[in-house]
Amino acid sequence: MGCIGLINLTSININRPVLTKSANKPYITRGPSMAAIRAESTATENLGIFIEKNPPESKLTQLGVRNWPKWGCPPSKFPWTYDATETCFLLEGKVKVYPDGSDEGVEIEAGDFVVFPKGMSCTWDVSVAVDKHYKFE
Structure with a gap:
């Protein structure tokens, strides 16, 4: 098998959007730059846990x-039940949360804005010490 084409990767600038020309518009972007993608907020819900x-x-x-209170813990593993909805923002750390009845875990880490629903029982598996702001409602 031979190569169909080669691209000189050193000439690609991933920090700039790709511009294309169309008949009706002088130039349009085909998508955001990699820097913009990294900076964008993304939100998902997995196993009842909302993560942005x-x-x-x-x-x-x-x-x-x-201005919310702070809480932290060293690497550890422990069960937890949410008597109220908790909203938190992780300043540091890495955790895998396993909702009861699921073998699948949800990973949260520094920079994540997270909402745990009232009534959820789970196990926290903290692999990197956590420091977070939190609020119960």
């Missing part, structure tokens, strides 16, 4: 997250 990665600072400020 890289929330904008404006959201954290609007919610007053940096």
Whole structure:
């Protein structure tokens, strides 16, 4: 098998969007740059746990997250039940949360904005010491 084509990867700048020309518009972008993708907030819900990665600072400020109480723990493993909805923002750490009845875990880490639903029972498996702001409702 031979090569169909080669690209000189050193000439590609991943920090700039790719521009293309169309008949009606002089130039349009085909997509965001890699830097923009890394900076974007992404939200998912997995096994009942809502996670927003890289929330904008404006959201954290609007919610007053940096004024919420803080909690931390060293690497450990322990069961937990949420008597109220917890909203938190991880400043440091890495955790895998296993909701009861599931063999699958949900990984959360520094920079994640997370909501755990009231009534959820789970096991926290902390692999990197956690420091977080939290609020119960």
